Amino acid sequence: MRRTSRDIRTANRYRVLRQAIAESPASRPRLAAATGLSLATVATLVGELIDQGMLVDAGFEDSGGGRPRGLLAVNPRGGALIGVDVAETYVHVEVVDLALSVLGHAHEELRPGDHEPAALVRRIAGAVRAAADRAAAGPVLGAGITMPGMVDREGGVSVFAANWDWHGVPLLDLLAEQVPYRLYLDNPMRACLIAELWFGAARGRDDVLVVNLGTGVGTGIALGGTMHRGVSNSAGEWGHTLLVLDGRPCHCGRRGCVESYIGAPGIMRSLREISPDSPMLAADDQTATLARLARALDEDDPVAARTLRTTAGHLGAALADLVNLLDPEIIVLTGWVARQLGGPLLEQAREAVTRHALRRPLESTEIVLSPIQVNPVSLGAATFALEGALDAVGRAGD
Amino acid sequence: MRRTSRDIRTANRYRVLRQAIAESPASRPRLAAATGLSLATVATLVGELIDQGMLVDAGFEDSGGGRPRGLLAVNPRGGALIGVDVAETYVHVEVVDLALSVLGHAHEELRPGDHEPAALVRRIAGAVRAAADRAAAGPVLGAGITMPGMVDREGGVSVFAANWDWHGVPLLDLLAEQVPYRLYLDNPMRACLIAELWFGAARGRDDVLVVNLGTGVGTGIALGGTMHRGVSNSAGEWGHTLLVLDGRPCHCGRRGCVESYIGAPGIMRSLREISPDSPMLAADDQTATLARLARALDEDDPVAARTLRTTAGHLGAALADLVNLLDPEIIVLTGWVARQLGGPLLEQAREAVTRHALRRPLESTEIVLSPIQVNPVSLGAATFALEGALDAVGRAGD
Ligand SMILES: [Zn+2]
Ligand SMILES: [Zn+2]
Numbered sequence: 001m002r003r004t005s006r007d008i009r010t011a012n013r014y015r016v017l018r019q020a021i022a023e024s025p026a027s028r029p030r031l032a033a034a035t036g037l038s039l040a041t042v043a044t045l046v047g048e049l050i051d052q053g054m055l056v057d058a059g060f061e062d063s064g065g066g067r068p069r070g071l072l073a074v075n076p077r078g079g080a081l082i083g084v085d086v087a088e089t090y091v092h093v094e095v096v097d098l099a100l101s102v103l104g105h106a107h108e109e110l111r112p113g114d115h116e117p118a119a120l121v122r123r124i125a126g127a128v129r130a131a132a133d134r135a136a137a138g139p140v141l142g143a144g145i146t147m148p149g150m151v152d153r154e155g156g157v158s159v160f161a162a163n164w165d166w167h168g169v170p171l172l173d174l175l176a177e178q179v180p181y182r183l184y185l186d187n188p189m190r191a192c193l194i195a196e197l198w199f200g201a202a203r204g205r206d207d208v209l210v211v212n213l214g215t216g217v218g219t220g221i222a223l224g225g226t227m228h229r230g231v232s233n234s235a236g237e238w239g240h241t242l243l244v245l246d247g248r249p250c251h252c253g254r255r256g257c258v259e260s261y262i263g264a265p266g267i268m269r270s271l272r273e274i275s276p277d278s279p280m281l282a283a284d285d286q287t288a289t290l291a292r293l294a295r296a297l298d299e300d301d302p303v304a305a306r307t308l309r310t311t312a313g314h315l316g317a318a319l320a321d322l323v324n325l326l327d328p329e330i331i332v333l334t335g336w337v338a339r340q341l342g343g344p345l346l347e348q349a350r351e352a353v354t355r356h357a358l359r360r361p362l363e364s365t366e367i368v369l370s371p372i373q374v375n376p377v378s379l380g381a382a383t384f385a386l387e388g389a390l391d392a393v394g395r396a397g398d
Numbered sequence: 399m400r401r402t403s404r405d406i407r408t409a410n411r412y413r414v415l416r417q418a419i420a421e422s423p424a425s426r427p428r429l430a431a432a433t434g435l436s437l438a439t440v441a442t443l444v445g446e447l448i449d450q451g452m453l454v455d456a457g458f459e460d461s462g463g464g465r466p467r468g469l470l471a472v473n474p475r476g477g478a479l480i481g482v483d484v485a486e487t488y489v490h491v492e493v494v495d496l497a498l499s500v501l502g503h504a505h506e507e508l509r510p511g512d513h514e515p516a517a518l519v520r521r522i523a524g525a526v527r528a529a530a531d532r533a534a535a536g537p538v539l540g541a542g543i544t545m546p547g548m549v550d551r552e553g554g555v556s557v558f559a560a561n562w563d564w565h566g567v568p569l570l571d572l573l574a575e576q577v578p579y580r581l582y583l584d585n586p587m588r589a590c591l592i593a594e595l596w597f598g599a600a601r602g603r604d605d606v607l608v609v610n611l612g613t614g615v616g617t618g619i620a621l622g623g624t625m626h627r628g629v630s631n632s633a634g635e636w637g638h639t640l641l642v643l644d645g646r647p648c649h650c651g652r653r654g655c656v657e658s659y660i661g662a663p664g665i666m667r668s669l670r671e672i673s674p675d676s677p678m679l680a681a682d683d684q685t686a687t688l689a690r691l692a693r694a695l696d697e698d699d700p701v702a703a704r705t706l707r708t709t710a711g712h713l714g715a716a717l718a719d720l721v722n723l724l725d726p727e728i729i730v731l732t733g734w735v736a737r738q739l740g741g742p743l744l745e746q747a748r749e750a751v752t753r754h755a756l757r758r759p760l761e762s763t764e765i766v767l768s769p770i771q772v773n774p775v776s777l778g779a780a781t782f783a784l785e786g787a788l789d790a791v792g793r794a795g796d
Binding site: 005243 | 621
């Protein structure tokens with residue numbers, strides 16, 4: 001997508017609010033210094049955000065002899081944002097205020113019958129109502145929803161959800177009949193990316209990859225401070241790039257994909273190859289197996305250690321491909337597998353990246369674990385609603 | 399790198415001139431329609447380009463009853479651009495006018511002793527003078543130079559050229575003492591990308607990969623209409639992403655890189671594995687071997703056919719990784735190996751991509767051979783000088 005002058009203004013508005021959320025209260029000169037924007041630009045954008053009720057005046061700071069400087073704070077009563085993480089087995093909803101304090105949440109497990117579109121829409125609407133009832137923070141500015149599979153963001157359509165056999169379900173149209181908020185749809189990978197850009201390790205960075213490690217794996221890509229979605233909104237399928245030509249079969253139909261080695265089922269397979277009868281293997285239960293693996297690592301179990309080394313080697317080799325191809329500023333690891341295996345996985349993966357990547361791009365790339373403590377997908381979904389509200393400010397001002 | 403409003407204005411200036419070069423003469427409404435810019439924006443930018451001597455008035459066209467419309471043409475006397483392709487074995491210089499007609503060129507083979515920096519600078523300066531003497535088209539707007547290895551574009555420094563053992567040579571400073579033009583330095587991969595964006599298959603496209611197949615392989619990346627350079631200016635090392643973990647040794651120190659399979663030496667190795675005593679194998683001469691392979695393909699030689707199938711399979715698998723990760727609009731194949739193996743390679747690689755890529759991004763990605771007939775590296779280098787001249791217009795106007 002081409003960028004226009006309006007895109008630049010919108011991106012600047014994001015930057016100012018992002019900084020105000022990170023450091024509240026703050027003066028205009030401080031916001032200008034932290035964002036690299038001119039004081040005049042910051043003053044204009046702050047004015048818009050005050051008019052919109054997102055920022056409020058918060059007294060003055062002493063400026064060491066000069067005129068006292070006005071301070072700005074995020075308005076906790078400026079509105080609530082709803083983030084909905086629709087996964088294959090649950091619907092998780094968080095309601096947050098503009099300072100990103102959690103106001104309420106709801107979690108519902110899905111049953112097999114819930115996967116029919118009309119039923120799922122009822123479950124989502126119910127969870128959103130339950131969460132919103134627990135919150136009370138002024139107007140709801142919007143609700144962001146993430147769906148597994150492929151989505152048409154503009155049209156609000158779930159294009160394809162493999163495990164549910166969904167094709168072209170107009171999800172937002174169906175939801176709009178039951179939920180009275182502005183709605184935004186995207187995928188969980190993008191949600192994790194936007195959460196890191198606004199509130200996590202990627203704040204203030206321009207060339208960012210957020211690598212999601214879970215049952216599936218993928219990466220959110222932001223270059224030049226802008227999310228790269230791809231021409232069919234399906235960029236980021238790093239899980240289906242090659243680790244080994246003609247290697248392990250992958251559910252995408254190809255062989256040797258990254259996901260078949262470092263997705264949770266891939267890690268289980270590696271464990272099974274190392275020790276076919278390991279008591280860590282909990283049949284088809286990925287969550288239980290990974291939890292046992294993490295526990296066994298704490299206890300210096302040699303099979304667990306070898307499984308980690310193998311997995312970290314695969315992960316590091318695949319991350320090195322991203323370093324060599326895209327030369328990013330930072331790679332953030334997120335997702336439940338990253339949380340479960342945490343520091344030891346990161347440390348050994350970094351070593352493997354060093355063996356595999358070219359020196360020059362490697363030297364300028366940082367690799368870290370996500371610092372976000374809440375569900376990053378719900379948080380990211382809520383952030384889609386926040387960006388939507390900010391875009392609306394821009395359109396009103398044109 | 400973050401984009402600013404000036405970047406947008408510069409990008410729009412590029413777009414207008416690019417379209418005017420492609421379709422000269424053209425009216426302002428036609429330029430507006432073709433670029434998607436407003437008529438007011440186009441009128442302003444055309445005014446600047448006329449002031450600069452890059453565009454000239456070229457009469458009127460009948461507009462079917464209405465007021466006759468003024469036509470604009472590229473000014474062939476608006477200035478000359480010099481493009482210098484410094485390769486490991488030669489220096490190739492092209493001088494072109496703004497309509498991209500070739501005004502002169504020079505080609506010099508390098509001898510081993512020429513690789514010492516002072517000697518190479520003398521050879522480059524000599525070749526530039528020889529080419530410029532053959533041209534006579536008004537002022538020289540600048541000279542772009544590409545160097546193998548890693549370059550620091552901003553500082554004009556050759557950071558590292560492996561085969562010559564260069565480290566941190568301040569090439570542009572040295573050249574400036576002998577060449578009286580504005581100088582621009584970048585790498586050949588970026589030159590091929592910019593040539594395709596301005597004059598080739600990627601004109602008017604936003605998300606573009608230009609895949610360079612030669613002794614080494616790599617890809618130029620443009621997303622959102624903007625070149626992605628990476629945080630250390632070394633993005634695009636697709637040649638050093640994995641095809642086979644622990645596969646063939648690669649000169650970067652890793653094993654299994656794409657380049658070790660589809661770079662010219664990799665293709666020779668595949669041929670040797672298929673038929674160790676093949677008469678197509680010309681010792682260490684890649685150029686001769688690839689030329690014989692192309693000829694044998696024309697003659698339906700079965701060993702040649704099998705080598706092509708293997709190579710196209712490797713290429714297609716590696717291209718599918720780019721499709722899945724970046725979801726581009728178009729992939730353009732360029733470089734001497736692509737020219738040598740041409741249509742048959744493209745056709746079989748496309749089939750392999752179809753087997754390997756995910757359906758949704760694949761459906762929206764076109765894969766083509768470069769239509770550029772002259773040396774695309776020199777043409778791209780000249781285009782760096784053209785963009786530099788256009789950037790100067792922007793700065794003057796601020
Ligand atoms: Zn796959
Ligand atoms: Zn390599």
